[in-house]
Amino acid sequence: KSLIHRLWKGNMSSRMLSKRLQIAMREYVNMNKHHVVYRGHRWTKMGRQELLCRLKSQLQVLTLDGRELPFSQLGWEKLVPGQPLSQLFESKVQTCAVVSSAGAILNSSLGKEIDDHDVVLRFNAAPTKGYENDVGNRTTIRIINSQILANPSFRFQTSSLYKGLVLVAWDPAPYSVDLLKWYRKPDYDLFTPYVRHRKHHPGQPFYILHPKFIWQLWDVIQGNSLEDIQPNPPSSGFIGILLMMVLCREVHVYEYIPSRRQSYLCHYYEQYYDEACTLGAYHPLLFEKMLVQRLNFGLERDLDRKGKVTLPGFSTVDC
Numbered sequence: 001k002s003l004i005h006r007l008w009k010g011n012m013s014s015r016m017l018s019k020r021l022q023i024a025m026r027e028y029v030n031m032n033k034h035h036v037v038y039r040g041h042r043w044t045k046m047g048r049q050e051l052l053c054r055l056k057s058q059l060q061v062l063t064l065d066g067r068e069l070p071f072s073q074l075g076w077e078k079l080v081p082g083q084p085l086s087q088l089f090e091s092k093v094q095t096c097a098v099v100s101s102a103g104a105i106l107n108s109s110l111g112k113e114i115d116d117h118d119v120v121l122r123f124n125a126a127p128t129k130g131y132e133n134d135v136g137n138r139t140t141i142r143i144i145n146s147q148i149l150a151n152p153s154f155r156f157q158t159s160s161l162y163k164g165l166v167l168v169a170w171d172p173a174p175y176s177v178d179l180l181k182w183y184r185k186p187d188y189d190l191f192t193p194y195v196r197h198r199k200h201h202p203g204q205p206f207y208i209l210h211p212k213f214i215w216q217l218w219d220v221i222q223g224n225s226l227e228d229i230q231p232n233p234p235s236s237g238f239i240g241i242l243l244m245m246v247l248c249r250e251v252h253v254y255e256y257i258p259s260r261r262q263s264y265l266c267h268y269y270e271q272y273y274d275e276a277c278t279l280g281a282y283h284p285l286l287f288e289k290m291l292v293q294r295l296n297f298g299l300e301r302d303l304d305r306k307g308k309v310t311l312p313g314f315s316t317v318d319c
């Protein structure tokens with residue numbers, strides 16, 4: 001409980017994590033699988049407004065547009081959607097809901113509130129069927145990692161989870177953003193299923209995030225943390241939150257920073273317990289959440305009861 005309070009107040013460090021998570025974190029720092037070299041500054045003392053302006057000017061949503069090698073040679077300029085992701089929603093889009101997959105959303109009865117947004121974002125294989133009362137039933141956009149595309153057990157081609165909505169996929173690339181290296185050796189092969197899907201369903205907006213965007217987000221998290229964070233990409237949740245801040249006028253995030261219902265049930269749709277899902281082992285989740293907490297302008301009561309964070313869209317931030 002006190003751990004959660006510390007998250008709400010934004011004063012937590014990795015030393016407050018369990019031994020197991022601390023060791024995992026240290027191992028990832030030592031391994032540095034993606035060859036990360038942070039050259040930026042630390043700006044942990046910035047106020048909220050200054051921080052928002054910094055993010056607004058530093059972040060650009062980039063997706064693969066097929067104009068860079070090796071994708072240009074493979075004819076991807078014609079393969080990717082014609083309309084850029086950043087222009088997908090009209091300006092009438094006011095409020096967006098980001099629904100984390102945390103177990104703590106069970107018994108929240110947040111479904112109706114979530115569905116009342118103009119846009120609803122969900123992650124990976126998170127279902128709504130059978131959980132409508134707690135998570136709602138509308139999905140406008142889904143962020144999926146490359147495992148969803150590559151691992152047949154997720155039935156990407158046939159499952160209704162991935163139909164009739166906007167899809168945004170991502171996969172970790174080297175920090176140097178060497179696209180050829182990445183294309184030859186992604187974490188999981190997302191390229192083959194992407195090409196197949198684009199050919200069969202050209203009308204469905206389906207994007208792959210540019211690794212530059214992923215690592216821009218990582219730089220932002222590191223720049224805002226006193227510690228050396230895990231040199232691994234941010235979680236899908238953090239990617240989705242920042243993406244929505246670019247696309248929407250106001251963003252409501254549910255059960256990313258845990259409510260009083262906090263538990264170590266990893267996902268609301270699976271009987272699997274692991275504190276790493278909430279606090280991070282591979283992903284720098286603790287630091288992502290501390291940053292999101294700093295940007296929150298909602299009430300602490302909403303955090304407590306709903307696990308709800310309120311964030312401004314960048315278009316509404318005057319700098």
Ligand code: C5P
Nearest residue numbers: 100101102123124235236237266277278
């Ligand atoms: O596990 P998965 O990545 O599919 O979950 C979607 C997102 O929800 C995560 O990337 C993470 O940001 C968030 N999440 C969380 N706490 C959990 C489970 C998921 O914050 N227990």
